[in-house]
Amino acid sequence: KQEVTQIPAALSVPEGENLVLNCSFxxxxxxxxxxxxxxxxKGLTSLLxxxxxxxxxxxxxxxxxxxxxxxxxTLYIAASQPGDSATYLCAVYTGGFKTIFGxxxxxxxxx
Amino acid sequence: DAGVTQSPTHLIKTRGQQVTLxxxxxxxxxxxxxxQQALGQGPQFIFQYYEEEERQRGNFPDRFSGHQFPNxxxxxxxxxxxxxDSALYLCASSLEGPAGVSYNEQFFGPGTRLTVL
Numbered sequence: 001k002q003e004v005t006q007i008p009a010a011l012s013v014p015e016g017e018n019l020v021l022n023c024s025f026x027x028x029x030x031x032x033x034x035x036x037x038x039x040x041x042k043g044l045t046s047l048l049x050x051x052x053x054x055x056x057x058x059x060x061x062x063x064x065x066x067x068x069x070x071x072x073x074t075l076y077i078a079a080s081q082p083g084d085s086a087t088y089l090c091a092v093y094t095g096g097f098k099t100i101f102g103x104x105x106x107x108x109x110x111x
Numbered sequence: 112d113a114g115v116t117q118s119p120t121h122l123i124k125t126r127g128q129q130v131t132l133x134x135x136x137x138x139x140x141x142x143x144x145x146x147q148q149a150l151g152q153g154p155q156f157i158f159q160y161y162e163e164e165e166r167q168r169g170n171f172p173d174r175f176s177g178h179q180f181p182n183x184x185x186x187x188x189x190x191x192x193x194x195x196d197s198a199l200y201l202c203a204s205s206l207e208g209p210a211g212v213s214y215n216e217q218f219f220g221p222g223t224r225l226t227v228l
Contacts, residue, residue, distance in 0.1 A: 004153075034217060043115075043201060044154070044219040089153055091217075097167040099144065099203075099217065101153035 002027045002094050006102035013080055014110050021075040021105045023090035028068045035064050035075050036089045038104070044089065048075070080109045113138070115204050115220035123226045124192050132187040132223045136204030143185040144217065145177060146201040154201055160185055161207060189225075197227045 003026045013019050023033070032051045036044040048057045048064040050073070056065040063076040073090060087104040094100060116135045124130050136143050142161045146154035156169035160179035179185045183204075189196055203217040 036219070041199070041224070043117075043221040044203075046216055046218060049216045091154075093217075097159050097161075098156050098169065099146075100156065101146075103151075103153045 002030075002092060002098075002100045004090060004092055004100050004102040006088075006090060006105050008105060009103065010106040010108075012108045012110065015080060015082060017080050017109075019077050019080055019107075021077070021088050021090075021107070023073040023075070023102055025071045025073075025092050025100075027094065028071055030068065030092045030094055032093045033064075033066055033073050034091050034093070035062075035073075036091065038087045038089060040087075047088075077107075080107075082109050082111045085109050115202060115218050117200075117202050117220035117223050119223060120221070121224045121226075123228065125228050126192055126194060128192050129188065129190045130192060130225060132189075132200050132202075132225070134185045134187070134202030134204075134220060136183050136185070136202075137218050140204035140206050140218070141183050142205045142207050143179060143183065144203045144205070145185070145187045146203065147171070147196075148199040148201055148222070150198075157187070192227045194227050197225060199224050 035047040050066040061078040089104045091101045144159040145157040148154040158168040
């Protein structure tokens with residue numbers, strides 16, 4: 001049974017700091033991994049999608065990596081800003097058309 | 112492009128009632144998935160619809176049912192509501208990939224906040 005874990009559960013950093021969010025999964029048989037951002041009470045905004053054959057994806061200040069063999073993905077945020085404050089969720093898409101989410105990391109960037 | 116839309120935004124029901132939530136996928140998408148998100152938790156997969164059929168279901172009872180229409184829009188129905196059904200219900204759409212497996216990105220709607228009293 002696929003399980004997705006995100007560490008840390010919450011993180012508070014000063015503005016301008018570079019930071020890394022972690023996501024681990026127990027079954028390496030995934031089709032893709034997607035990172036999302038969620039503002040309080042809102043829907044999910046897709047940040048990056050990494051296919052199983054890829055190692056990393058970049059968008060602006062965000063970089064996501066994928067290591068299937070170790071069951072890990074990281075989301076790197078460069079030069080964090082107060083507007084980055086949100087909950088970040090990772091999700092793996094498995095065989096059988098299921099998507100399994102982690103519980104998320106709540107990020108607070110202090111001005 | 113309007114993206115994924117959901118209605119209603121908020122809903123208040125009492126225990127035992129039935130509710131129907133609606134979702135219109137992003138233009139060009141043919142696959143719709145539904146999720147339940149309790150406060151402080153990640154979304155939990157309910158089921159996925161493709162070609163008007165449910166092709167996968169998560170660990171949810173039969174009280175949760177759905178439908179997909181020929182225009183790819185979808186409904187989520189919940190019968191005999193329980194207090195524990197109070198949550199944010201999210202719909203996501205995607206485009207089916209080659210060989211019947213979706214490699215593609217999921218796009219989410221804003222959600223429907225259901226409160227059961």
